[in-house]
Amino acid sequence: MLTGWGRTAPSRADVVDVDDASLAEAVASAGARGALVRGLGRSYGDAAQNAGGTVLRLASPTRGIQLDTSTGLVTAHAAVSFDELLRHLVPRGYFVPVTPGTRFVTLGGAIASDVHGKNHHVDGSFGNHLRSMSMLMADGATVELTEESDPELWWATIGGMGLTGVVVEATFAALRIETSRCVVDTTRIDDLDALLATMAEGDEQYRYSVAWVDLLATGKHLGRSVLTRGDHASVVQVTGHRDPTAYGPRMLAAVPPGVPNLINRASVKAFNEMWFRKAPRRLVGEIQSITRFFHPLDGIAAWNRVYGRHGFLQYQFVVPFGAEAALCGVIERVARSGDASFVAVLKRFGPGNPGPLSFPMAGWTLTVDLPAGARGLSELLRDLDDRVLDAGGRHYLAKDSHTTADSIRRGYPRLSEWQEARHKADPGRLWISDIARRLELIG
Amino acid sequence: MRNALDEPQTIVVLGGTSDIGLAIAAALSGPATRHVVLACRDVDTGTAAAAALDIGPAEASVVAFEATDTASHAGLVDDLAERFGDLDVVVLAFGVLGSQATFEADPAAAAAAVTANYSGAVSVGLAVANRLRTQGHGRLVVLSSVAGERVRKANFVYGSSKAGLDAFAQGLGDSLAGSGASVLVVRPGWVASSMTAGLDPAPMATTPDAVAAAVVKALRAGRRTIWVPGTLRLVFAVFRHLPGPVWRRMPIR
Numbered sequence: 118m119l120t121g122w123g124r125t126a127p128s129r130a131d132v133v134d135v136d137d138a139s140l141a142e143a144v145a146s147a148g149a150r151g152a153l154v155r156g157l158g159r160s161y162g163d164a165a166q167n168a169g170g171t172v173l174r175l176a177s178p179t180r181g182i183q184l185d186t187s188t189g190l191v192t193a194h195a196a197v198s199f200d201e202l203l204r205h206l207v208p209r210g211y212f213v214p215v216t217p218g219t220r221f222v223t224l225g226g227a228i229a230s231d232v233h234g235k236n237h238h239v240d241g242s243f244g245n246h247l248r249s250m251s252m253l254m255a256d257g258a259t260v261e262l263t264e265e266s267d268p269e270l271w272w273a274t275i276g277g278m279g280l281t282g283v284v285v286e287a288t289f290a291a292l293r294i295e296t297s298r299c300v301v302d303t304t305r306i307d308d309l310d311a312l313l314a315t316m317a318e319g320d321e322q323y324r325y326s327v328a329w330v331d332l333l334a335t336g337k338h339l340g341r342s343v344l345t346r347g348d349h350a351s352v353v354q355v356t357g358h359r360d361p362t363a364y365g366p367r368m369l370a371a372v373p374p375g376v377p378n379l380i381n382r383a384s385v386k387a388f389n390e391m392w393f394r395k396a397p398r399r400l401v402g403e404i405q406s407i408t409r410f411f412h413p414l415d416g417i418a419a420w421n422r423v424y425g426r427h428g429f430l431q432y433q434f435v436v437p438f439g440a441e442a443a444l445c446g447v448i449e450r451v452a453r454s455g456d457a458s459f460v461a462v463l464k465r466f467g468p469g470n471p472g473p474l475s476f477p478m479a480g481w482t483l484t485v486d487l488p489a490g491a492r493g494l495s496e497l498l499r500d501l502d503d504r505v506l507d508a509g510g511r512h513y514l515a516k517d518s519h520t521t522a523d524s525i526r527r528g529y530p531r532l533s534e535w536q537e538a539r540h541k542a543d544p545g546r547l548w549i550s551d552i553a554r555r556l557e558l559i560g
Numbered sequence: 561m562r563n564a565l566d567e568p569q570t571i572v573v574l575g576g577t578s579d580i581g582l583a584i585a586a587a588l589s590g591p592a593t594r595h596v597v598l599a600c601r602d603v604d605t606g607t608a609a610a611a612a613l614d615i616g617p618a619e620a621s622v623v624a625f626e627a628t629d630t631a632s633h634a635g636l637v638d639d640l641a642e643r644f645g646d647l648d649v650v651v652l653a654f655g656v657l658g659s660q661a662t663f664e665a666d667p668a669a670a671a672a673a674v675t676a677n678y679s680g681a682v683s684v685g686l687a688v689a690n691r692l693r694t695q696g697h698g699r700l701v702v703l704s705s706v707a708g709e710r711v712r713k714a715n716f717v718y719g720s721s722k723a724g725l726d727a728f729a730q731g732l733g734d735s736l737a738g739s740g741a742s743v744l745v746v747r748p749g750w751v752a753s754s755m756t757a758g759l760d761p762a763p764m765a766t767t768p769d770a771v772a773a774a775v776v777k778a779l780r781a782g783r784r785t786i787w788v789p790g791t792l793r794l795v796f797a798v799f800r801h802l803p804g805p806v807w808r809r810m811p812i813r
Binding site (some may be wrong): 118123125126127128129130162163167168170171252415428430489494495498499516519520521522551552554 | 561562563564565566567569589592594645646652693694695696697738739740
């Protein structure tokens with residue numbers, strides 16, 4: 118039985134381990150319930166499941182990463198993880214152009230979800246840095262794809278949830294860095310208005326910016342937050358530090374299977390209070406490791422188990438600039454429900470890219486974890502969905518596990534355009550997933 | 561596909577005019593529900609029931625279903641999947657109570673009732689299970705009864721058909737282990753419904769809405785067997801072991 122990272126809505130599929138040589142044959146022998154590739158299973162909902170069908174797990178070859186130091190272009194196998202990419206690139210003075218909050222995603226998954234990171238306001242999402250893809254199509258042909266060669270299929274694939282074909286290899290532009298450290302400014306902010314104003318004013322001076330928001334704080338503390346912004350440190354900034362390009366993240370702990378739900382109002386309130394109090398009111402120029410700055414939760418293996426057997430949802434949406442009232446409304450509503458958990462994250466997006474299903478667009482994106490067993494959750498989510506969609510916003514498919522076909526059509530008005538491009542690439546409807554069935558993504 | 565909150569997209573009620581079946585459909589329907597399909601013998605009654613059903617934005621449909629026409633069942637399930645996509649929850653709610661006195665006077669009528677209650681359920685239950693296995697997900701909810709737990713002389717024809725159904729449903733659930741699909745066996749006590757209209761309520765009587773609420777909770781928790789009300793489990797644990805002479809003299813209808 119497969120689930121996403123949120124451990125909800127399990128379904129059974131024939132899981133087939135394949136390598137590049139056996140991939141085409143496995144695809145050709147998929148049955149009536151179709152096929153899909155699954156990476157590291159970090160999408161939260163049902164995006165990497167295919168009930169009753171075939172789920173392919175692509176093995177990454179041992180030498181799956183090539184860095185061209187003359188151009189800064191990296192060509193890697195789609196099954197290579199960001200963990201492997203960073204271990205290869207950072208000591209050589211390069212960084213991935215965009216990283217999500219975990220390094221345990223594959224390159225293929227990053228393309229399928231068109232992942233974004235703390236630098237979206239400056240650099241856009243991962244698809245913006247992609248140069249070419251090698252893709253196995255439904256008819257068994259392998260095509261070399263660039264934005265110029267087939268712009269429709271290119272942008273249907275970026276953010277296309279793996280439903281246009283199997284990306285086998287991709288080339289992207291890496292970011293040159295001098296050291297494996299980041300220089301970070303931290304500011305504690307007392308309420309939401311001040312947070313939005315601070316981010317709107319100052320974000321442009323930083324490559325990376327994100328705010329952690331205490332969604333249990335209400336009243337005049339509503340939206341109290343810790344804003345961290347920074348960039349990669351230069352050699353000069355880390356003078357005195359040992360080995361400025363060293364990179365070797367380690368696992369610190371693991372959550373064992375079978376733990377009961379540890380997330381309740383008391384534990385989260387205590388955690389949030391501690392987090393807020395321990396943050397400095399204002400700290401400038403702190404040197405942090407890549408892991409601490411970008412992937413703090415990766416140090417705890419299987420942290421998704423802390424929500425017990427019901428699992429959890431990660432609710433992420435974006436509303437355009439000008440819809441700050443809707444954003445405040447959502448934060449207020451979640452704070453009132455008391456269901457929110459830690460790691461509520463607010464980020465200011467820059468403009469989106471041409472991908473019809475690519476999630477980011479200019480505006481505010483908020484991410485909230487909610488235990489799936491919470492009472493009244495269905496009503497809460499319906500209320501939040503209405504607020505988001507009425508404000509012209511939308512939901513992130515890589516996180517979604519609850520919304521409806523109608524909501525997705527409201528949030529992604531270009532869905533039919535994507536469906537046309539997808540249909541051209543796969544008229545026999547080979548590629549399919551649980552999320553595609555649930556949200557009726559395939560026309 | 562059901563979502564992370566276990567809200568089904570498509571619900572099918574076999575025996576679509578059953579009060580308990582309708583109550584379960586209403587209780588399971590959420591914002592994510594697209595289709596509620598009532599499969600019933602009397603399409604006109606089904607259409608009226610569909611119109612009265614509170615299922616929010618979901619669309620209610622009525623299809624013809626005859627429990628005793630076992631040859632039609634596999635085709636019916638295929639048609640349902642073709643028309644409505646994956647079947648998330650299928651409720652097997654049909655059944656006839658009949659009158660024990662009538663059955664004793666007319667053995668052929670008894671056999672017809674048993675055919676509907678048991679053979680019909682076996683045939684459509686297997687067809688549904690095959691579909692759920694193919695899908696890799698889905699739930700079959702089978703309305704059994706405490707009447708089958710220890711059969712009483714007052715309604716042993718009905719009781720024996722439910723005993724058979726209960727055993728069948730348990731075995732079917734076991735056969736689906738590891739397939740992604742599962743079976744929930746529901747054993748209600750005396751339920752105030754159109755099936756029992758005009759009869760005196762038995763002790764610990766319950767309502768279709770209470771049964772529906774228990775089913776929703778059980779599906780969410782991944783249970784395989786429930787009693788409604790839950791105390792009946794203990795009561796029947798005792799009843800099952802009563803010596804025959806005592807059981808026959810029990811002042812229960």
